[in-house]
């Protein structure tokens with residue numbers, strides 16, 4: 001396990017996290033929370049680990065944060081991306097301290113066993129999609145914070161949940 005490594009994701013109640021390379025809902029408060037959590041303390045900006053498909057889905061580089069991108073393609077490169085070809089290489093690039101794993105599904109599966117904390121946005125609605133996260137085991141993960149938000153306008157109800165690995 002890696003101290004300070006956390007996963008951050010939003011998941012619909014049927015497990016969907018993405019559809020055709022994008023996220024199938026728009027919740028501005030979730031984007032704001034994502035920014036705050038990936039900027040970290042004193043807005044220093046955390047290293048973020050992501051899959052090549054998630055990197056491609058970003059609207060552009062996210063200011064002040066490092067983009068460590070996992071790919072199996074030895075020729076792949078992109079401006080602003082630090083390239084890793086394995087979990088170990090990604091962790092070495094990230095270094096010590098807080099590290100945010102920002103998706104997608106393949107990359108969450110790889111890093112879940114190493115995470116101490118999960119910052120989940122639990123969306124209380126089902127969505128159509130092709131990228132999924134399985135539910136977390138209540139034996140392995142303990143909820144330490146939960147903030148519920150009602151549905152309004154075109155937004156579903158959702159909860160911001162912080163989980164820590166149970167001792």
Ligand SMILES: NC(=O)c1ccc[n+]([C@@H]2O[C@H](COP(=O)([O-])OP(=O)(O)OC[C@H]3O[C@@H](n4cnc5c(N)ncnc54)[C@H](OP(=O)(O)O)[C@@H]3O)[C@@H](O)[C@H]2O)c1
Pocket residue numbers: 008009010011016017018019020021022023050051052053054055057070071072073076084085086087102103104105106107108110131
């Ligand atoms: N709801 C959320 O919070 C959230 C967050 C992030 C993303 N998403 C969504 O999730 C979807 C993308 O997820 P995804 O699972 O399809 O793709 P992904 O996890 O973003 O990226 C997969 C890619 O990562 C690389 N990779 C995977 N395992 C590797 C390994 N062991 N070593 C080296 N490279 C490895 C490969 O890149 P190459 O093909 O280049 O080899 C693979 O194609 C999109 O719809 C996105 O919008 C949702």
